[in-house]
Amino acid sequence: MRILAIGCFHGRIPTGFKRYVKKNKIDAIFALGDYPGERMRTLYFKHSGLAKRDKWGFYDWSPIDKFLGKRRVARMEACDRKDGVRVLQGLNGLGVPVYTTYGNHDNTEHWPYGEIGYNRRNLLEDVIKPFKNITFLDYDTARLGDYTLAFSGVKYPNFYKEDTKRVHAKKVDVRAEERSNLLRMIEDPEFTVVVTHAPPYGTGLDRVNDRKKPGYGQHFGDDVLRGVVKRKQPRLVLCAHFHENQGMTRIGKTQVVCTGYGKKGQAALIELGKTPKARLVRIR
Numbered sequence: 122m123r124i125l126a127i128g129c130f131h132g133r134i135p136t137g138f139k140r141y142v143k144k145n146k147i148d149a150i151f152a153l154g155d156y157p158g159e160r161m162r163t164l165y166f167k168h169s170g171l172a173k174r175d176k177w178g179f180y181d182w183s184p185i186d187k188f189l190g191k192r193r194v195a196r197m198e199a200c201d202r203k204d205g206v207r208v209l210q211g212l213n214g215l216g217v218p219v220y221t222t223y224g225n226h227d228n229t230e231h232w233p234y235g236e237i238g239y240n241r242r243n244l245l246e247d248v249i250k251p252f253k254n255i256t257f258l259d260y261d262t263a264r265l266g267d268y269t270l271a272f273s274g275v276k277y278p279n280f281y282k283e284d285t286k287r288v289h290a291k292k293v294d295v296r297a298e299e300r301s302n303l304l305r306m307i308e309d310p311e312f313t314v315v316v317t318h319a320p321p322y323g324t325g326l327d328r329v330n331d332r333k334k335p336g337y338g339q340h341f342g343d344d345v346l347r348g349v350v351k352r353k354q355p356r357l358v359l360c361a362h363f364h365e366n367q368g369m370t371r372i373g374k375t376q377v378v379c380t381g382y383g384k385k386g387q388a389a390l391i392e393l394g395k396t397p398k399a400r401l402v403r404i405r
């Protein structure tokens with residue numbers, strides 16, 4: 122069975138995508154989230170020094186709203202959102218089953234989501250409903266051939282020193298719940314593929330390698346995912362999120378694949394046979 126894993130669309134399906142899927146006889150697509158366009162994302166990075174933390178310890182972007190004007194921000198958000206829906210429409214129309222989960226730029230009402238998920242409208246879980254070829258999975262599994270697909274998405278909270286005791290404790294609870302959900306999903310590690318958005322913590326795949334970006338040189342992966350992978354050793358972990366880090370690494374027996382920046386055609390081709398084989402590709 123041949124799988125195409127791709128994430129970080131950010132408003133655009135890469136040129137030649139449809140042709141690639143046909144030509145390579147792709148049996149299923151694992152789409153790793155981040156659907157909306159990136160006008161706002163670009164602005165957030167550019168003006169990140171203006172953001173403040175709210176009482177929950179999350180970023181409060183309202184100083185940026187004031188700086189750019191609320192109407193302009195709303196207009197850009199609407200365009201980003203429309204681009205995201207267009208990507209989902211495109212994936213739905215390929216005639217191949219698509220499995221997906223959340224990226225950090227996809228809205229959800231689950232608390233706590235992350236800095237960008239403050240917008241409670243246009244939740245991915247609602248937007249995706251009309252698209253019949255797309256299966257949406259959130260801490261849930263699906264069977265594909267001999268394999269269990271364990272989808273977790275990205276909704277893990279970040280910890281900040283400004284967090285109150287109560288918020289900190291709540292986040293600790295959420296992390297514990299996510300950990301037990303991941304452990305529960307990996308019943309037969311040899312035949313489990315974990316599909317998520319962010320890479321496990323502490324690998325080269327979760328390091329900010331772009332000098333111009335905030336947090337340069339630091340690791341921002343998922344520590345709970347790393348712990349679970351170390352303990353359970355699933356066969357394969359598929360992730361994206363770090364646009365500049367398309368690559369592969371290992372945590373013990375587990376192969377970890379970061380598919381990179383889907384918008385620019387970066388992806389991974391997976392032969393899901395008895396021994397899965399992954400290859401990094403660039404769709405043109």
Ligand SMILES: [Zn+2]
Pocket residue numbers: 128129130131155224362363364
């Ligand atoms: Zn992304």
Ligand SMILES: [Zn+2]
Pocket residue numbers: 129155224225226318361362363
């Ligand atoms: Zn992301």
